[in-house]
Amino acid sequence: MINFHDLHTLKSFQALKTLPIPSVADNFTAIHVEEQNIDAGGGLTYNYSAKGVNEELLEALQALADEQQVIDKYELLLSGEMMNTGEKRKVLHHLTRAQQANDVIHEGTNLRQFYHHEQKRIAEFAQRIHTGEITGSTDKKITTVVQVGIGGSDLGPRALYLALQNLYLNKLEAKFISNVDPDDATAIIESCDLERTLFILVSKSGTTQETLANQNFVLQAAKKQNILHYDVMKHMVCVTSQTSPLAKDDRYLASFFIDDFIGGRYSSTSAVGGVILSLAFGAEVFEELLIGAAEADSQAREQSITENAALLDALLGVYERNIKNYAATAILPYSQALSRFPAHLQQLDMESNGKSVNRDGQAISYATGPVLFGEPGTNGQHSFYQLLHQGSDVIPLQFIGFTHSQCGVDYDYEASSSQKKLNANLIAQIAAFALGHTNNENMNKNFEGGRPASLIYAQQLTARALGALLAHYENKVMFQGFIWNLNSFDQEGVQLGKVLANDILHGNASSTVNQLFQIIQ
Ligand SMILES: O=P(O)(O)OC[C@H]1O[C@H](O)[C@H](O)[C@@H](O)[C@@H]1O
Numbered sequence: 001m002i003n004f005h006d007l008h009t010l011k012s013f014q015a016l017k018t019l020p021i022p023s024v025a026d027n028f029t030a031i032h033v034e035e036q037n038i039d040a041g042g043g044l045t046y047n048y049s050a051k052g053v054n055e056e057l058l059e060a061l062q063a064l065a066d067e068q069q070v071i072d073k074y075e076l077l078l079s080g081e082m083m084n085t086g087e088k089r090k091v092l093h094h095l096t097r098a099q100q101a102n103d104v105i106h107e108g109t110n111l112r113q114f115y116h117h118e119q120k121r122i123a124e125f126a127q128r129i130h131t132g133e134i135t136g137s138t139d140k141k142i143t144t145v146v147q148v149g150i151g152g153s154d155l156g157p158r159a160l161y162l163a164l165q166n167l168y169l170n171k172l173e174a175k176f177i178s179n180v181d182p183d184d185a186t187a188i189i190e191s192c193d194l195e196r197t198l199f200i201l202v203s204k205s206g207t208t209q210e211t212l213a214n215q216n217f218v219l220q221a222a223k224k225q226n227i228l229h230y231d232v233m234k235h236m237v238c239v240t241s242q243t244s245p246l247a248k249d250d251r252y253l254a255s256f257f258i259d260d261f262i263g264g265r266y267s268s269t270s271a272v273g274g275v276i277l278s279l280a281f282g283a284e285v286f287e288e289l290l291i292g293a294a295e296a297d298s299q300a301r302e303q304s305i306t307e308n309a310a311l312l313d314a315l316l317g318v319y320e321r322n323i324k325n326y327a328a329t330a331i332l333p334y335s336q337a338l339s340r341f342p343a344h345l346q347q348l349d350m351e352s353n354g355k356s357v358n359r360d361g362q363a364i365s366y367a368t369g370p371v372l373f374g375e376p377g378t379n380g381q382h383s384f385y386q387l388l389h390q391g392s393d394v395i396p397l398q399f400i401g402f403t404h405s406q407c408g409v410d411y412d413y414e415a416s417s418s419q420k421k422l423n424a425n426l427i428a429q430i431a432a433f434a435l436g437h438t439n440n441e442n443m444n445k446n447f448e449g450g451r452p453a454s455l456i457y458a459q460q461l462t463a464r465a466l467g468a469l470l471a472h473y474e475n476k477v478m479f480q481g482f483i484w485n486l487n488s489f490d491q492e493g494v495q496l497g498k499v500l501a502n503d504i505l506h507g508n509a510s511s512t513v514n515q516l517f518q519i520i521q
Contacts, residue, residue: 002072006358006485007322007366012063016323019060024052024450028434038309041295042468043458046309050434050453051316061315062305064483070311071303073482074475080104080111084263085359086490092259093266093474094297097290097467111261115270118256119290122274123283125237125254129198130171130282134253137234138227140195145279146175146188148218149202149272150210151347152264153239154178156470157202157273159344160289161280163337163466166406168281172198177218180210185217194222199236200275201252204264206244209498239271263489265348266474269293269467285463292467300475310472313454314479320396320452321367330388331374333400334426337461341400342374345473352477352488359487368484374398378425389432389447397433397453400469401426404460430455 007013027036028050036049065071077083079102083091095101096115104111128134132141147157158176165174177188199218203211215236222232238255240246247255256271267273269290277286302308305315320326331342353369375383377399388395401423410417416424436449456472458465481488503509504517 010067012067016060022052022054024434024452040309041299042292042464044468047455050430070482084489085487090261091489092261096269097293118271122278126278136195137231138195142198143196145172145198147200147276148177148214150178152267153202155344155347156268157276159340168285172279174280177214189221202239204241206240206246288463289467292464293471296468296471310475314476318483328371329396331398334377346372349477351491355486358485399455401457402461
């Protein structure tokens, strides 16, 4: 029997509130750092030595995970139970990367096989583009691919492409159009040789205004170029759900499908990320990413919180949010390749857990998802770290780092290489945040310390490690949703603005709203 309870009703949560709060500096100085390592799958390790924890707290967090039946809920989700209560849907993104998992049958269709089948079709299609069997409409080989989509149909795939483009041979260069700002589409289209470009129109719903406007933008801009024998629809493939209006459009060169059980922000391992990544790097690189994600998913099934990185990360996040009242958290990858990863996690986390009602739609009285932001190190250090070190709010920090760079090119300067400097900075920051530095004479130079940080690290940012990193965060967000008793899989909060924008465009807005619109006309 699985129960769904609001956080404040749990005995284990009440017990957690009465515990003395352990010091970050005490944990950091008392332990052997490696004792607080957890295997996170895909060659990743999660280290929590710069978090304020002790044995007593870990026991209390374990009790919370057990009482809230977090792992049982994950198993329920994997089995195909309807966990998206708002939209009455299953939640099946794990199935896109778990070919050994149980079958989930929906209305006679084996969905595991369906996702696998689409993946195979994508691999075949990518191969035919790479070999030149499929060319553009003027018989030229395709060299560039442009994804047109927004939100989950852009952020994850874009972050993953940027993360891997240094390491793997780019079979095709990839670009992205997302914003409805005409300057976005114009700049990308003008940078492409249209005869050698393939567009991927990605919209799960097939109804997103920005994406349909951008598709039209591409069609119009291509027409304007007046290229002899050029047919833009022979340069366009579609990724959508089978029930969307786009699914019925047979003008596309090819169509690949997902379904309503894959949420946009969880869709990077489905056809939404699969088409562009397989075209850019080859299907085998995308497969490596899926393997890494599947490894992290299976680590996340461990009941013990000291063997389950995503679960401990989630619990520490809840502790920092609900007991220590920290309202934000920063994602700090010490890897330029992860430059757009914080932007992807912003959608993943804030769209999933930015909620004020529980999974049954009843108001809740406790804090939920934090504000997320981040930039790659060391750029962030020369920007917003001042506030992180000495600001009036404590912001828990999530560091990500790698032993080796991706390109392998490096030079010594003042007796150390750039990679070594990068990682020395990473570790220096963790220590500075944890330990602080006392200066009683000049209080502007005083660092209080006690600012908690975690570190996820691996040898190198490979496709496998990246897949595990992606899945780690997906699972962390899912676990936090379970602990807060939220539905982390719908996003009604984005609807109101869409409706109002349509009202404005159709002249149906109120007088004040219209006056405001006129200011910018
Ligand atoms: O893929 P689409 O259906 O076009 O949706 C694109 C995006 O738009 C919506 O407004 C949601 O906020 C996102 O969760 C979604 O990823």
